Amino acid sequence: MAFIFKIIGKEYINDILPLVKKLNADKISEAVLKGRITEMFTQNYECAGVFDGDTLIGVCGLWYCTRHYSGRSVEPDHVFIAEAYRGNGLGDRFFSWIYEYVAKKGYESVELNTYVNNSASHKFYYNQGFTILGYHFFKKL
16 A cells, blocks of 8 residues: 655644544543644644545654753654554554654654553554653643
8 A cells, every 4th residue: 555644734633633532532522632733733743644545544743842861852642543554564654754754854863652551552662662761740730
């Protein structure tokens, strides 16, 4: 299959939402999620997409920053590939495209968070060469 990898704009928000919603189950309403993603597009954020023809089948947010310990860094966020497309190396191809894309923009490191209970993602990221540097702490205000 010939997949297309590209940066997509906020005009795709109605296509992005159903994919990101699956990551959050029923924890966040679609209206809140849409508002947050709309706001994200105004920050140091881009959304990468995987298309099968004209159909968006995968997304990955990219947050850009500079950190004292890693330099110019990008953080993949809300990575999701539609279930029907998993298990055939598409995630590897997507991340290879992301690495090349952000390296061309001058970024030198990639770091990310993944949910503790998402063991499939842990295996994927280990296979991508990621290591665990610490813990992600969260406190709701």
